[in-house]
Amino acid sequence: MKLPTLRDVGTEAKLLLIGIPVFIWTMIPIYHMFVFAISPKEDAFSGKLWPTHPTLHNFSIVFHQQHYFLRDFWIQFWNSTVIALAVGALTLFVATAAAFSISRLRVPGGRAVMNLALFTYFIPAAFLAVPMYRTMGTYGLLNNHWSLILAMVTIAAPYAIWVLKQASDKLPVELDEAATMDGATTMQLFRLVYVPLMMPSLVAVGTYAILLAWNEYLYAFLLLSKDTDITLPVALGNFLAADDSPWELLMTTGFIYALPPAAVYYAFKRYMVGGLTAGAVKS
Amino acid sequence: MAITLSASDAPSPPLSARLTPPQVWGIVLLAPYLLVFLAFVVYPVCYGLWLARQPSSYVALYHDPIFARAAINTLIFLVIGINIKMLIALFLSGFFAQQRPWIRWLSVIFILPWAVPSIPTILSVRFMLNPEWGVVNQLIFKFTGDDGPNWLNDPAVALAMAIGVHIWKSLPFWTLILLTGRLAISHDLYEASDVDGANWWQKFRYITWPSMQTLYITCTLLSMIWTLGDFNSVYLLTGGGPADLTHVLSTLGIRYLRLDQLSLAMASIVCAMPFVLPLVYFMMKRLSR
Numbered sequence: 424m425k426l427p428t429l430r431d432v433g434t435e436a437k438l439l440l441i442g443i444p445v446f447i448w449t450m451i452p453i454y455h456m457f458v459f460a461i462s463p464k465e466d467a468f469s470g471k472l473w474p475t476h477p478t479l480h481n482f483s484i485v486f487h488q489q490h491y492f493l494r495d496f497w498i499q500f501w502n503s504t505v506i507a508l509a510v511g512a513l514t515l516f517v518a519t520a521a522a523f524s525i526s527r528l529r530v531p532g533g534r535a536v537m538n539l540a541l542f543t544y545f546i547p548a549a550f551l552a553v554p555m556y557r558t559m560g561t562y563g564l565l566n567n568h569w570s571l572i573l574a575m576v577t578i579a580a581p582y583a584i585w586v587l588k589q590a591s592d593k594l595p596v597e598l599d600e601a602a603t604m605d606g607a608t609t610m611q612l613f614r615l616v617y618v619p620l621m622m623p624s625l626v627a628v629g630t631y632a633i634l635l636a637w638n639e640y641l642y643a644f645l646l647l648s649k650d651t652d653i654t655l656p657v658a659l660g661n662f663l664a665a666d667d668s669p670w671e672l673l674m675t676t677g678f679i680y681a682l683p684p685a686a687v688y689y690a691f692k693r694y695m696v697g698g699l700t701a702g703a704v705k706s
Numbered sequence: 707m708a709i710t711l712s713a714s715d716a717p718s719p720p721l722s723a724r725l726t727p728p729q730v731w732g733i734v735l736l737a738p739y740l741l742v743f744l745a746f747v748v749y750p751v752c753y754g755l756w757l758a759r760q761p762s763s764y765v766a767l768y769h770d771p772i773f774a775r776a777a778i779n780t781l782i783f784l785v786i787g788i789n790i791k792m793l794i795a796l797f798l799s800g801f802f803a804q805q806r807p808w809i810r811w812l813s814v815i816f817i818l819p820w821a822v823p824s825i826p827t828i829l830s831v832r833f834m835l836n837p838e839w840g841v842v843n844q845l846i847f848k849f850t851g852d853d854g855p856n857w858l859n860d861p862a863v864a865l866a867m868a869i870g871v872h873i874w875k876s877l878p879f880w881t882l883i884l885l886t887g888r889l890a891i892s893h894d895l896y897e898a899s900d901v902d903g904a905n906w907w908q909k910f911r912y913i914t915w916p917s918m919q920t921l922y923i924t925c926t927l928l929s930m931i932w933t934l935g936d937f938n939s940v941y942l943l944t945g946g947g948p949a950d951l952t953h954v955l956s957t958l959g960i961r962y963l964r965l966d967q968l969s970l971a972m973a974s975i976v977c978a979m980p981f982v983l984p985l986v987y988f989m990m991k992r993l994s995r
Contacts, residue, residue, distance in 0.1 A: 459833075517739045520734050557757075674826070688821035
C-alpha cells in the first residue's frame with residue numbers, strides 16, 4: 424500500500440476547504456425547509472438545528488387538507504401534474520415534428536425558423552409575461568389551464584427543437600435514403616426510423632419540459648387565479664398574503680412540492696446531462 | 707410510396723413542382739410550432755409595443771420614483787450579481803473537474819438548487835431571515851445576546867439577499883456548463899505544462915482561460931439576459947419592499963400589470979431595451995461566428 428505524501432494530504436485539505444463550504448451553502452435552505460417540515464409547531468420557531476421531537480404530523484395535516492390554506496391541496500397537486508404532463512406531451516409533439524422537418528426533410532427556411540425560435544430566449548421571461556397575459560385575455564384563455572399549458576410550450580419548445588435538431592443531425596443521412604429506397608413514406612420514416620432512434624433525446628426533452636412546467640411560478644401566478652384552478656407554487660405564494668401564515672405547513676407543502684422534480688431529475692440524470700448540454704461546448 | 711418513386715425517377719422536375727412530397731410534409735410538420743410562435747411570441751410582442759406607443763406613459767414613468775430605483779437595482783443586480791456568480795462558477799468548475807469520488811458525490815448534491823423549484827427554497831430563505839422567529843437572528847441572539855438586524859427591512863441588505871438567492875439558484879447550472887467546457891480541454895496540454903513546471907496560475911492563464919473565454923463571455927451575456935427576467939428571486943424574497951425600494955424591472959412590470967396599468971408596464975419594459983438590445987446584439991454576433 425502506498426502511503427499518501429504530505430503534498431497529497433495538502434491538496435486534499437485544500438479541496439475539502441472548498442468542498443465543505445459548497446456543501447453547506449447548497450444545503451442550508453433545503454435543510455431548513457426539511458427541519459420545519461418535521462417539527463411540531465412549538466419546536467419550529469425555537470431555532471434548533473434538529474427538532475427535539477421530530478414528527479410527521481405536518482405531512483398528515485397537509486395530506487388531509489386540515490388547514491384553511493390547504494383546503495384545495497390535492498386538486499392543486501392534480502392541476503400541477505396535469506399541466507406538467509400536458510406541457511411535456513405537447514412540447515414533444517411540436518418540437519419533434521419541427522426538428523424532423525428542419526433536420527431530416529430540410530424544409531426551405533427551416534434554419535431561419537429555428538433561429539427565430541431561439542430568439543424567444545432573448546426576451547426576458549418576465550418581460551414576455553406582460554403582453555402574454557393580455558394576449559391570453561384576448562384569446563379568452565385567462566383562468567383556463569390551456570393558457571398556462573400553451574405559454575409553457577412556447578417557452579419550452581425552442582430549446583427542445585434546438586436539442587433535438589443537434590441530435591438528429593448526427594443520425595446518418597444514409598438511413599433515410601435506405602428507408603426511402605425500401606418504399607417508406609415520409610410518415611413511416613418518421614414513425615419507424617426517426618422516433619425510435621431519437622428516444623434518448625426525446626426522454627431528455629420531455630423531462631425538461633415537464634420540470635419547467637412543474638416549477639413555473641410567474642406565468643402560473645398571472646394566468647390562473649381561482650383557488651381550485653391554481654397550481655401548487657401559486658398556492659404556496661398565496662400563503663404570504665396572511666401575516667399569521669402557518670410556516671411549518673408552508674414548508675411541509677413546499678417540501679412535498681419539491682420532491683417530484685428532484686426525484687425525476689435524478690432518475691433521468693443520465694439522459695439529461697448528456698442530452699441537454701450536448702451543444703453547449705460548441706459555442 | 708409510388709409517388710415518391712416516380713418523383714425521384716423524373717429527370718428534372720419543373721420549377722412549379724419544386725416542392726417534393728417530403729418538403730410538403732416538412733411544412734406540415736413545422737406548422738404547429740410556427741402557429742405557437744406566431745400566436746404566443748410574435749403577436750404579444752407586437753401588441754405590447756403598440757401598447758407602449760403613447761409618450762404620456764413615459765412621462766408618467768419618469769415621474770414615478772420607484773421606476774428610477776428599479777432601474778438602478780436592475781443594473782446592480784446585473785453588473786455586480788452576475789459577474790460575482792460567473793466568477794464563482796468559473797472557480798467551482800475547476801474544483802468539480804478534479805477526479806475524486808467524494809467530489810463526484812458532492813456534484814450530485816450541488817445540482818439540487820437547480821433541480822428543485824425555486825418557490826419553496828426562496829420562502830425558506832425568507833423565513834430564515836425573519837427578524838423575530840428566523841433561525842439566523844435566533845442564533846445571533848443565542849451567541850451574542852443581541853437582537854440581529856432586520857434583514858429584509860434594509861433595502862441594500864434586502865437587495866443583496868435577493869442577489870444571493872439568485873446566485874444560490876442558478877450557480878449550479880452555470881458551473882455545469884463551464885465544467886463541460888473545461889473537460890473538453892485536452893489533458894495533454896496540462897501534462898506538458900507540468901513537465902515545464904508551470905504553476906496553477908500559469909496553467910489557468912495560458913491554457914484554461916484561452917480555451918474557455920468565449921464560452922465564459924457567452925454564458926455571462928446569456929445569464930444577464932435571463933436574469934433581467936428573474937422575477938422570483940426578488941418578488942418572493944422581498945416582494946419589492948421595503949417601501950418598493952428593492953424592485954427590479956421585471957417585478958416592476960408585473961407590479962404595474964397587477965395595478966391594471968398595462969401601458970405603464972409595457973413602457974417600463976421598453977425602457978429596459980437599452981439594457982437588452984446590446985446584450986442581444988453581442989450574443990448574436992458571438993453565436994453567428
